[in-house]
Amino acid sequence: MNVLVINSGSSSIKYQLINMETETSLCAGLVERIGFAGGKLTHKAHPDTDAEKKIVIDQDFADHVAGMKRVVELITDPADGVIKDKSEIYAVGHRVLLGGEKITKSLKIDEWAKEVIREYIPLGPLHNPANLAGIEVAEELFPHAPSVGVFDTEFHQTMPPKAYLYPLPYEMYEELQIRRYGFHGTSHRYVSKSAAKFLGKAKEDTTVVVCHLGNGCSMSAVKNGQCVDTTMGLTPLEGLMMGTRCGDIDPAIVPFVMERKGCTPAEMDTIMNKQSGLLGICGLNDMRDIHAAREKGDAKAQLAFEMMAYRIKKYIGSYIAILGKVDAIVFTAGIGENDDFMRAEVCKDMEHMGITIDTEKNKVRSGEPRDISAGGSVKVLVVPTNEELEIAQATVEVLKG
Numbered sequence: 001m002n003v004l005v006i007n008s009g010s011s012s013i014k015y016q017l018i019n020m021e022t023e024t025s026l027c028a029g030l031v032e033r034i035g036f037a038g039g040k041l042t043h044k045a046h047p048d049t050d051a052e053k054k055i056v057i058d059q060d061f062a063d064h065v066a067g068m069k070r071v072v073e074l075i076t077d078p079a080d081g082v083i084k085d086k087s088e089i090y091a092v093g094h095r096v097l098l099g100g101e102k103i104t105k106s107l108k109i110d111e112w113a114k115e116v117i118r119e120y121i122p123l124g125p126l127h128n129p130a131n132l133a134g135i136e137v138a139e140e141l142f143p144h145a146p147s148v149g150v151f152d153t154e155f156h157q158t159m160p161p162k163a164y165l166y167p168l169p170y171e172m173y174e175e176l177q178i179r180r181y182g183f184h185g186t187s188h189r190y191v192s193k194s195a196a197k198f199l200g201k202a203k204e205d206t207t208v209v210v211c212h213l214g215n216g217c218s219m220s221a222v223k224n225g226q227c228v229d230t231t232m233g234l235t236p237l238e239g240l241m242m243g244t245r246c247g248d249i250d251p252a253i254v255p256f257v258m259e260r261k262g263c264t265p266a267e268m269d270t271i272m273n274k275q276s277g278l279l280g281i282c283g284l285n286d287m288r289d290i291h292a293a294r295e296k297g298d299a300k301a302q303l304a305f306e307m308m309a310y311r312i313k314k315y316i317g318s319y320i321a322i323l324g325k326v327d328a329i330v331f332t333a334g335i336g337e338n339d340d341f342m343r344a345e346v347c348k349d350m351e352h353m354g355i356t357i358d359t360e361k362n363k364v365r366s367g368e369p370r371d372i373s374a375g376g377s378v379k380v381l382v383v384p385t386n387e388e389l390e391i392a393q394a395t396v397e398v399l400k401g
Ligand code: ADP
Pocket: 213, 214, 215, 216, 243, 285, 286, 287, 288, 289, 333, 334, 335, 338, 339, 340
């Protein structure tokens, strides 16, 4: 049984075909610059195995349907496609950004679900329309395969009102639906479940702090398997310092800068989302480049690195305060999984909270979940995330009822 996972962006489609018996990826790829000149399709059959075969096609795609049609040709190619026919796709799982308060769990896409995704476009202006486009493409190209929506916000729907409400006039919540929704929920759910499994515990009995540190960064406090707080808010801008996003700042900075610099709301949004974070501080947003610059003595790169770690540490402290006893602090995503410097910096001087990492274990590189804590410490785990597999598993669960 194969599930096609689609993450559709405004001008891109990321896809992966997963064999659910073996939970392995048959192929994965990305269609880029859809609707623009300079379109590109990067396709990998049997990714991350010895049989990996990469194909790069430079071709313009008028729209998402055209891009996905080309993907189908590759997947079903008689010579080296990974399946014979589209009918071998059992279902399509879609990553959808925002389902708001109306969608609290993954569901089979029907007219109502599409209406809800449409309704939340004002809160997810870039993603929700693109996710809808992906759903429509799947309906057109795979009419035999049901579509399931897996929402970034659903895992966080268990937060209590004291965590998800902002102390603004209450009407802003009622009229404008302004509240904390949280994002990266698929990753937080997968990683908190995997951490429980690694610890040999039921997820309902496992309490963890998850640090998803990629280009976008977020943390969640997961008590007995349920999210009780998360750092991202109404939009993915809140919380941690990220590659190009500022995360938490004094909200009064916004009108101040707009007045002083004569910025429009859109320009201010661009500054905070695309020109801030690591990039804003040191001119680099890829952590590997930041380490290379630090090694050469770049003081701004060092500062950016320390600022990011400092803010993660502050949230670990506050999440332990609200959770009480935690079973583990869990690191995941590009930086969380690969960057031992960042993990060491975050966990430095936290013995007073019962957290100590083992320097040697922290340096080990592996694609498997692992424990990097020193004896007697609260567990500190590195757990690789796999949002596509989580979406595929949720898709099957929904369809099997
Ligand atoms: P996205 O949010 O785009 O999915 P990823 O989870 O892929 O992001 O994470 C990207 C980040 O991970 C980048 O900052 C990148 O530099 C960082 N990263 C990847 N590999 C390493 C590594 N070996 N050491 C340090 N940082 C790494």
